[in-house]
Amino acid sequence: MNDDELYSIGELARRTGVSVKTIRFYSDRGLVPPTDRSPAGYRRYDLAAVARLDLIRTLRELGLDLTTVRRVLDHEIALSDVAAAHAEALTVQIRTLRLRRAILTAVSERGSTPEELNLMHRLARLSEAERDRLIGDFLDTVFGDDPEFAAIRRTLTAELPDHPTTVQLKAWVELAELSQDLGFRSAVRQMAEDYQAGRGPRRVPLRPGLVARIREQVGPAVRAGIDPRSPEADAVLRSLTADYAAAVGAADDDHLRARLAELLQTANDPRWAQYLTLLATINGWAAPEPLAPIYDWTIEALRRAG
Template identity: 45%
Template sequence: MNGVTPLHSIGELSARTGVPVRTIRFYSDTGLLPPTDRTPAGYRRYGDAAIGRLHLICALRELDVDLATVRRVLDGDLSVAEVAAAHADATALRIRALRLRHSMLRLVARRGSSTEETVLMHRLTRLTADERRRMVADFVAGLGAATPHSRSAVTALRTALPELPDEPSDAQLAAWVEIAELIADDGFRTRMAQAALPPADEDALPGVAPEAAAELIPFVRQTVAAARVAGVDAEGDDAVPVVDAVVERFAAVLGRHDGPDLREWMAGQFEAGHDPVVERYWRLVWTVNDWQVVPGHLPFQPWVVQALRRPRPAAHG
């Protein structure tokens, strides 16, 4: 054939590459795979270079590269490496979205969510990171404007905003959905506005001299934290000497007798200074942010109240 490279029909090109004739014709019609020549009857013919070009087109399309980008690669405006880098980033985003969707479906199944709750959860999980931040920041700003909280208290809220990661665990996603439901609830906003963030020690026991309260509250907090670290259950026998030490310190500082009246008064004081729903919010924030729960940072009041109201073992004489 005097060194002339033979040309291939669409059927021959299909047989050599495994690409359907219809697909080759489509790429040819769109200009991605122009024929090398045509027969007198108008049939398309392709040279060997078309085989490599067709393989590249198919590879890019299987990687979900759009036709316009494929054309730019073929024209030399973009390198394959540049396209691969861009699509790797896009694919990573889609993978994160699929993982989030997977976690949400598991959450819906686990909670047995209603139709309305499922729609709400879907909307909440589709918010962008900026939209989530704005949602929580608006909640905190509203509290700051509506309550006599000190400036430092509002600052504390703002420095502990929940930040849902790009690839949250099931627990983090569930916590974020619960936070979003809480901050959208008028009743919770009212409770958060009225609940004192950990008050100054001297303000934690109304009616008690500030200097006495400033001595007692740190002692209780440290004693309970140590008990928690040691794994002491507030309703277990091991809690008895712990709570007795707390009551003994209160009796000595306040000049009162250790008895049922003092213990019930202490339980009432600690119970009034603690809102379990507000505590729930902070625990959810810790979960979303994947912060380690430190016993010394947990509210001490629930543990003390449980221990104080636990029936005391009968004395044997």
């Protein structure tokens, strides 16, 4: 081989931008062995060593460890396989970093107690599977394994997309934090129990059609500005309670009205409205209709009538 085609270690460093110290390190470990040595014993490298060093530098900058780099150089594993594996690993890292950024943004915007910060830090360190289990644990606590709630569980499950926005990430952090609130869990569990068929004498259950009935019958009255304590409200309330009593097979009496007021008071928990709003944001759904004004109107009218 012509000496003009060989590079000293210093020339190789200048050509590749890799330090002499690093080249010597790679050379000593057999990653970039010298092509030849000068009569004085100095290492010399050819163009193949230049290409090999360029590849090593690229792989290292992409985060591959030296063991993997050696296996690629020795053709023990395909570079395409390594690239695919590391691309997936980087995807996971990016998701984690975006989640951590969302948490830091939330902290900076609202401020947090040390306890809240510790919780959010723990949430940020969860893997995707662990995040799913976190929400699953909340739903298990609230609904148990009752098959009657299978469909409802699915609609209440938060699923971050593969490429969530910052808004979705922040919403997930808030929802996960909310799901750990024992008071909130207890309130939702109460709603689940109210949803089921009545148990005990004269127990009035909260059936699926109730919210739809209230929205259809009370919504127009709220939008029209009708006072729930006015005579005009009586006709709306009578229609609502008569339809509901027939639907659940109960008498349209003071007990039913008192029970409905109690059920709606539980369902009107602002934390539940927050959960549904956050859930819609995370899953990319349309924002739910605010029901608090309708619930407030109905509760006041029911209690006045009772």
